[in-house]
Amino acid sequence: MSDASNPSLSRRERERRMRRRAMLDAASAVFAEKGFEQAPLDEIAERAEFGKGTIYNYFEEGKEGLLFALFDEAYDDLQALIRSNFEEAGDRSFRASFHNFVVESFTYYEEREDLFLNLIKESQRLCFSDDPEKTEYFRRQQQRTIEALASAVEAAAEEGDISPLPTRSVTYMLLEVVYDLIVHRSLNEHRDTTDATCLADVSLLHDAEAAADFLTTLLFDGLETRRDDSM
Amino acid sequence: MSDASNPSLSRRERERRMRRRAMLDAASAVFAEKGFEQAPLDEIAERAEFGKGTIYNYFEEGKEGLLFALFDEAYDDLQALIRSNFEEAGDRSFRASFHNFVVESFTYYEEREDLFLNLIKESQRLCFSDDPEKTEYFRRQQQRTIEALASAVEAAAEEGDISPLPTRSVTYMLLEVVYDLIVHRSLNEHRDTTDATCLADVSLLHDAEAAADFLTTLLFDGLETRRDDSM
DNA sequence: TCAGAATATGACTAATTAGTCATCATTTGA
DNA sequence: TCAAATGATGACTAATTAGTCATATTCTGA
Structure with missing residues (x-):
């Protein structure tokens, strides 16, 4: 286009x-x-x-027009990334699709660092703005993003691959944790101090595979020790 | 003080x-x-x-002095909330402590809505600012917040209550998901549209207990269907 | 080639506002 | 009581900058 x-x-x-x-x-x-x-x-x-x-x-719209045109790009790319990983997943499991999505999100962030940084820095302020046009913009984009992933979550729940928790709540959390990890990664890059002390396991910050492994394990296997592992 | x-x-x-x-x-x-x-x-x-x-x-420091004095309050309160739930947990399980922490975080947000909103709206921008004093401020506060919870996470891992994933990575994610849920909640409150469509299960947005149940189940039990449940 | 349409330009205007400081008001303690 | 210290005040200054628009430039099609 x-x-x-x-x-x-x-x-x-x-x-x-x-x-x-x-x-x-x-x-x-x-x-x-x-x-x-x-x-x-x-x-x-x-x-x-x-x-x-x-x-x-x-x-x-001047400055603001530029900003929102950039947001359009970021959301379009994110939604395309979700579709390419989940809707065209072939016979991969939902878990494997999610893992791959995390890895590709990291790659995307590296390619469009400035763009992503603008989303991080400005979106919360604008989401909570008083201007209804702006809040509506974000509501729509977030809605579209969630819908892009929700059908895959629902299908996985129906297949019995994941627990039958509320679909959109799960979808929302899946997207948020990936976002959080990328924010954390770029924050530690921005703070070029010697000690990246927040996530002690430094590899999570530099190795997309390690980060995806961690997130996938945490979310799919859960924190609580599994009894069927203990014997 | x-x-x-x-x-x-x-x-x-x-x-x-x-x-x-x-x-x-x-x-x-x-x-x-x-x-x-x-x-x-x-x-x-x-x-x-x-x-x-x-x-x-x-x-x-004028305007900026006011803002950072407000941030000091928010971080002090958050760290106190963590300590009162995890360090003085008595014989509650780690899981129960976390559940209670989520509920109390929701309550805190309701009491200090403006304060929390300021943290949401401004902190990301300042975290990624070019002024090293500001980035250092947030690095220290986030570090202190993580440390307040990390010892309880570590103890739970040593007790075998939770899986032995990297302590600080787990700690960071636990704090982020609670933060995310509160942001989501206040966002849906701010958008007083009739359809709070993002989290389909509306009770998650209004009922702190329901939200805490959801988060705790997701994080501790995991998304993947447990085999020991299926027989 | 050239008239007129389309586009680029940046000096200018008008509005905003952070921080200052000379002045005024209040409190203190002898 | 009153002199000196402490504290409050808001008009003012200086700096910033978004958006405009009269003018200059470039392009197009006949």
Whole structure:
């Protein structure tokens, strides 16, 4: 849709999309560095090599339009990642799909670090904003994200692969714990202190496989010692 | 320490603390309503019925000083809540302590809604700030919070009550899932739409016991169907 | 080639607000 | 009582910056 190099478009349209992309990339970098509210639009314009006024030709809503266009990308990617792991899971177990989803989420974060950082830093504030347009935006995106995973959770419960807990509650928690782990990882990267003391097992922070193993074990096997293991 | 009505203090000191408290309460309300960066100090002063300059006599760092004094309170309360549930657990099981901790966390959130909202809305942005003083503040508070719970997790693992997963990783996840559930709850309260669609089981959002049951079951029993249940 | 459409530009305006400090009010203790 | 210290005040300053728009530039199709 926004692929700037799509050859089926006129040069005019291709160039328009390339400029839009340059503006979004510049905005993502400046927002990630200074935070949305402290990021001057002039700096975004300068980094993208445009005049400030030009940005308003591409994003009528100005700074906020840029931010929400970035959020659109992040949510689209996340929802696509969920679908590719769970809806097209083939004959993998739900547990294996989840494990793979965690690994791929880590990879995605590495590829789009700035974008993800903007979501982390700004979304909670906006979720609780007084502007109903903004809260509605997040309600819809979160709803769509949950629905993308909920059908797979429901199917797994019907197959008897997982316990019959409330589907959407389980779905919500699965998504949150992955998010939490990625936040934790990027936080420890941001604090480049020598001691990454919060998660003592340092490998969880650098090795996506180790992190996925931990999360999957915790969530699927549970914390409590299993009696059938003890004999 | 900051108890404004402590009779062992001089009137002068008691009054000073009452004024400080009034300023913090006003700040908490205005921050919660408008967000820290959009909250004018004049409005805080007006609501607390002081001149703006007076606030600087009580909080040298101005607006930011108010915010971090509020964070201090939130973290102190949270750490006290953890200690009262886990360190002074008596002969309750770790699982029962956790269950009770979830219930009391919900209660705490209801009592200090504004304060908690400020933590939700502002902490991520500040955690990832460029100012090393701010990042260090959160690193220390989060470290202290984890340590408050880690010893109980370790003891439970040694007793064989929970699986021997990495202590601090487990501790971190336990705290995060409780936090997530409270955020979810306050988000659905904030969105006073008729359909609280995200967690289909609506009771999880209003009934602290039901929420604690769900979280405890999910984390301790695990998602995967247990074989020893099936016969 | 060129008229006119489309697009880019950045100086400017208007609004906001954090923090200061000269001044005024109150309290203290001798 | 009153002089000195302590505390409160809010008008003011200085800095920031979002969004506008008159002008300049580039592109398009005839």
